[in-house]
Amino acid sequence: MNSYQPFIEIRRELHKIPEVGYKEEKTQAFLLQYLNSLPEDRIEIKTWKTGIFAKVKGTNPSQIIGYRADIDGLPITEETDLAFTSAHTGYMHACGHDLHMSIALGILSEVVHNPITDDVLFMFQPAEEGPGGAEPMVQSDIYQAWKPSFILALHIAPELPVGSIATKEGLLFANTSELYIDLVGKGGHAAFPHNTNDMIVAACSLVTQLQSIIARNVDPLDSAVITIGKITGGTVQNIIAEKARLEGTIRTLSAESMKKVKERIEGMVRGIEVGYSCKSSIDYGCMYHQVYNHHEMTREFMTYVEQQTNVKLIESKAAMTGEDFGYMIKDTPGFMFWLGVESEYGLHHAKLSPNEEAIGVAIEVVSNYLRWKCDHS
Template sequence: MTSEQWVTIRRDLHQIPELGFQEYKTQAYLLEYIKSLPQDHITITPWETGIFVYVEGTEGHQTVAYRTDIDGLPIAEATDLPFQSTHDGRMHACGHDLHMTIALGALTDIVHHRPANNVLFLFQPAEEGPGGAEPMLASEPMQSYQPDYVFALHVDPKGPVGTVSSKPGLLFANTSELFIDFYGRGGHAAYPHETKDMMMAASAFNMQVQQVVGRMVDPLKSAVVTLGKMEAGTVQNIIPEHARVEGTIRTTDADSMTAVKQSIEQLLAGIEKRYSCQTTVDYGANYYMVNNDAEYVERFKQAIAKTNVTYQEANAAMTGEDFGYMLKELPGFMFWLGVDSEHGLHTSRLNPKEDAIEVGIEAVVAMIREG
């Protein structure tokens, strides 16, 4: 395959972004390509809207797993590219179109030039939500193949093309969504004493929750609680009976996540008493931290040293990735792939450099062959 052909595949996938567990067109496109490869030593197992592809090695002493995510985001694309999304309000704004193309490229190389080890390619749905890693990890195909380790990549808009980066230990944070509803009694703006104002209750919570990290979390550990959305009221002269806040929690260790959630619940109990209201809290999707195994990061560095790719040491980030659940159960690691985009992840203008596709393929294949 030429670089132009990989670019074509990436652009095809870019035009059909689908949300988690709705990746029907994406799965069909991937299967059509995978089935075009020589089938002598591979086993294809569709799972939900994802796919397992097992390649039998020449010796098969161990099984290496490589995971790619395949879903898009509910973002309206604003790149004005000639191949932009054809699905209204949906976009590959996190680089999963590149991720899939790189996985297909690595699979193609491995099928035509089989390594000693078995290789299991995981085309995982629903990384952006509600979370596909945990159920895929627990699935019957995954249990039957029993990989010895697993690795994955993620595009890095800030990294230059031609580079990869990783580090031992924490790479991505624990993350949790946060949805809180406040229920009181609405009424006329002229009679506030007859109401239980939920705009006031939600506003008080918004102010007080910022103290949680500063006073409830070990200062030697990192955590952040961000509220990005608040809804309350209908018109200017009605005191609202309901308010809702939405946000995210991110921590660098699992114990801090538990502590933050307990503190939020204690804070809400106080809000209920102070404002005579009821509250409900929903933590939505929760992702476990991406904690890289030092041994496999070192192996990756050694593999990259034999290529034309440049390795750089990464810093830990407060981003989240459900690949962390796989690393909780299996040794392995994740690495960043530089794609040099002016706009960042989860933005409507993300535009990764397509030259990074072949860099990613080279890096993934090098690690698989390293053993």
């Protein structure tokens, strides 16, 4: 039997109960049940909202090492044919957080039963997909009392083969922000447009204008994206719309570009107010700070992985995806890496089906790395 099979089974049980941000009650209860089965003299457990802190004691600690796993699912209806599909209709672990949790429990179990020198703080973080759990978790009294010296995390990569680990020094994930723009004008009968202020026309004009920001306001050697993914407005075909709403995202490789992009959006929306005699409001919703890997620690980890025979290191490129681990790594130095899971379908897809052999790969690599790190500190 595969020695990591118990954690594959744990992953399958967690896959059945996906829950969205700050509603992960069943998930928290499942994790606590497992954690409480471990020797209580080796581990100290504290809950935070629907998340968990679990500190495993080292034999002669000089520091605390942090490890983060996110625990929430997504509002996506699963379309796989797995025997352990989601039991929560309309929700799915479509971003691999079920694997993230099972891997974390595997690493935790290893350092509980085979102690290393330093303490290890495991953080099971809620609300990564929104509204963002990392920043408030870092600000919590528990984190500040158990603050790690450095921190690491992983994210599954469906496009990479099992046995591969990908990361890079510096920027790994972009700055991201949600974007919601509401326009309010004056509706009326389609036969009398001169008596109205049409917000469908205003919204269409604004969408076109927004696309010019990237082309004319962002340094061509930098990168940024504005995506409007949803427009709503109007009621029926013969009534001019009084209201319209644009929903989208902003993604930039630098914090400076994020600031500039938002300033230009706000300027354009003020122009729409004047040009279309309407009122507006802007909400940036959930914002994630960039994941910027600490250079020295990341290079040390990459060198370690290169020396292992069971995994292959890939030097990755920066991605425009967002990850609220950025708030943790902003507060505490460390790094994140991609774990190859070889799935035909990608992240946030209803048919995502990671290869579970990656669970054992990650447990072994990270556990051994933590032990090596303690021995070489």
